[in-house]
Structure formats: structure tokens, C-alpha cells
Amino acid sequence: MKNYSPVEDKELLARHIYFPLHTNKKSGLPKWQAFKPTKGGETSVTRQDYTSVAEVFRLGRNRARRNTFLVFQGKADIVAKDVRSKALDIKPAPNNDDHNHADIVCWPAEKEEQMDLCKQLLLKSTFTKDH
Secondary structure (H helix, E strand, C coil): CCCCCCCCCCCEEEEEEEECCCECCCCCCECHHHHCCCCCCCEEEEEHHHCCHHHHHHHHHHHHHHCCCCEEEEEEEEEHHHHHCCCCEEEECCCCCCCCEEEEECCCCCHHHHHHHHHHHHHHCEEEECC
16 A cells, blocks of 8 residues: 655665765775756655565566666655754655655755755665675
């Protein structure tokens, strides 16, 4: 069932991390671009409180299979409260592939401000490599 319930501050969110878009070539660790919003002003995440870790990894691998230039590396976890502390918000956005999908929204228009916020989110996140 698609999850449209409001995202609570205590929820853990997972951001899928892909090479070459989101990782440092040498270290394999996420870089700030991992949280960069799309041109539409959204950053996709999965609501982990409603999804198993295995399912989060499965979703990431499946997206990489559909986009042959992407290699799934793992996930960056962040608490919703830490996102909101940066004047951003999270809106539920379930879809057919991920019933617990959400988007980080309310990004500033200025690219420099976006980059700074992405760096702050990255520092608050915890990376788990795909196994």
C-alpha cells in the first residue's frame, strides 16, 4: 500500500548512492552531489521506518539495472529532523516502484546555497555500502 502519511521528524530516510554521480572515484564514499536536488527541486529518499534494509538495497539495485550508466554503491541514512533543521522539508511521494518514496523539498534556488545544504546533509548522514 502506498504510504501518504506525513513524514515524522524521527523517521530515518535513505538516499540511494550511485557511481559515478554520487561517489568519490578514489574513496568510493558519497560526495555532496548525493543530496543535490533535481531541476524540479526534489531529492528522492526512501522512508526506512516502513521499509526493510533489504528492500532499500533492492530498490537501489533495480534502479541501477534500468539505468546502465549507474552502479549502485549503497545508501546514505539521515533523520528527517536533520533535514528539516536546514529549512528543508520532506513530502511523501510514493510511486509504483517504491511505496515509501518521499522527496526532500523546499530547496533554495541559488546553486551555491544548494551545494552548502547538500554538504551539511552529507555530514549528518551515515553511509552503508551495498553488500
